[in-house]
Amino acid sequence: MRAIVIGLSATAAALGAGHLAAGITDVRTSPFVAVGNSAIDLVPEPVKQFAIAAFGTADKLALLVGMAVVIALLASAAGLLSRRQWWPGAAVIAAFGLVGVGAVVVRGEGGPAAALTALVVGVVVFRWLHHVATTTSPEHPTDRRRFLITTGLVLAGAGAGGLAGGFLQRWTGLSTSRQEAAVRIPDVPSPPVPAGADFASSGTPTFITANRDFYRIDTALVVPRVRAEDWQLRLHGMVERELVLGFDDLLRRRLEARPITLACVSNEVGGRLISTATFTGVPVRDLLLEAGVRPGAQQLFTTSVDGYTAGTPLDVLLEPDRGALLAVEMNGEPLPVEHGFPVRMVVPGLYGYVSATKWLTDAEVTTFDRAHYWERRGWARQAPIKTQSRIDRPRPGPPVPAGTVTVAGIAWAQHTGIERVEVRADRGPWQVAELAADVSRDTWRMWRVALELPPGEHVLECRATDRAGRTQTPKPQGVVPDGATGWHSVRIVCR
Structure with missing residues (x-):
């Protein structure tokens, strides 16, 4: 012993x-x-x-x-x-x-x-x-x-x-740095969230996810700790003018606030790795235009202070209405440390592994010849978010009363938007669900429908159709290499 x-x-x-x-x-x-x-x-x-x-x-x-x-x-x-x-x-x-x-x-x-x-x-x-x-x-x-x-x-x-x-x-002065950043960040009005944007009373999430509840998946075993006053970003590579920006330099640019739903490529069908927040930041497009992108460039290769890398297609970032941001605020406060303080990237419509670099410190305009962190590990080079939907209520577990059963959930298709959600029980006819108020094509959309279910066991399924007319495929696919597909289903018992 x-x-x-x-x-x-x-x-x-x-x-x-x-x-x-x-x-x-x-x-x-x-x-x-x-x-x-x-x-x-x-x-x-x-x-x-x-x-x-x-x-x-x-x-x-x-x-x-x-x-x-x-x-x-x-x-x-x-x-x-x-x-x-x-x-x-x-x-x-x-x-x-x-x-x-x-x-x-x-x-x-x-x-x-x-x-x-x-x-x-x-x-x-x-x-x-x-x-x-x-x-x-x-x-x-x-x-x-x-x-x-x-x-x-x-x-x-x-x-x-x-x-x-x-x-x-x-004890790195990080708390003080965030407090001071809150004072220095200009006040940018957030777009109002309309009444009826969620069906939380029916079992869906609230439209805006609280910072403490926002999903987090990253490669950092220990969260990097960077003070705003020490932060610096180098934008270089295939550009006409290299930019080196400190935190205050960034804040002197035009800022905008917008609600954005982020989804992780590791989210299984019916998974919980999806959340929505109002992000405030500088449009990435503005910085790229300021630097001047040279012909032949294909991606923005971003690096975190912990060495993580992501590659975002430039044609997406340069879309006038894409709304990609170098975010400094999340739900009205400086980014939480675990979500990338002082600066992270947020790109609507792309899975986070190619677009949402946290603790951002370097951005190189380059070609696709340079492979990013997850691409080197077998994931797809480009990863637009797939149209998906999820049943949040009822969930498998205790029996629910037979009769009229409210089925509710969420659907998402960033940067396209959700047009329709349908639900069926036991492979019967599809029923069109009621959609919550539309906020943005870059955010999730809640839905609900009332089904008449007799006593016994039932299988519920849902599917969504985006505004381009694409209905999510029933074909099941795992998360590798570019996100899961398939209809979400739950098995419940009515009594």
Whole structure:
């Protein structure tokens, strides 16, 4: 048992020291975070999709828990290997550290100081605890107390280091920066949302999604923390005039506010990875025209501060009525940190993986020869959002009263708009649903319909038709490579 405690305690000390050092420098250089980010990059795509399907927005937490379990098992093995000599376990601890150093160096997210700190502390503490354990008797009360006190101090130090590192990472003036940004961002009137824009009383979402409830899928294991006063964007590449903009430079341009529905390409049929917010920002088209796009350019290749990349077709961004924004506000307040503060891109009608770069720092006008993050992993180069619909009520679960049953849900077809939604029960005739007030072709549209359902089991299905006359296909397709298709159905029981 002592051997396992030694391995676990030394590893905890290493991680705590590394996290503290990263808090002083850069959170991304924490060995635990760097290894986690590398795992996200290297894990096979089917595994990623399984994680998103199984854990949803908690997929990063699941990864962290899984990593902690693996590390605990390896740390225990390190202790067991050193019941007689200290160096085998120390070698395992050192290997942990080298993996962290390698992850930081390969990702190019800063120096390896934090990982090297973790390596040295882990080996030293392991050697120290091994010495204490082998020079005391586990049966003697005084010696046992000495070992327990020593390991207790090590674990307390590890916990304090981890907490201090987390505090330092949060204490970056980010809260103050957002407060000051709220004052500096010009007041731009938001388009009014008409009465009857949702059927929330019938079971649909509210038309505007609160920031705290807005779905979040990204590759960042730890949210990047960038102050507005430190932010800078370089717009370059195949342009006549390179632009380098700070936050205030951006705010001096024309801003507009518009409600936009964003959808994740990983959203399964009937999934929840879709939300709507009013975004305020500078039109991307304005900046591209200011820079002057050269002939032959095909995409805007955008990069986040965490290295994530996306490629957005230029012909879409240059459409006069597309409404793509470099957003600085979300629902009337500066972007939440987890949603890209201080600046992110938002493009109506395209799945987020090719259009919604958060923590934006670089934008290069280039050709499609350059592959973006998800394209290199087998996803489609271009990804217009597909016409889809979803049943929100009733959901599978407890029986519902037989008779008149209100079926309600949402439909979306950004940048085209929804023309009609139809619902049927048990493969019977389609019934046209009532549509909520139309707000924009760039936002979702709520619907509801009353069906007469006798007692028993029923299968409900829905389908939407967009304003171009395209009815969503019944053919089921998974999310790879460019978004799921198929009719959403739910099985309910009436009594």
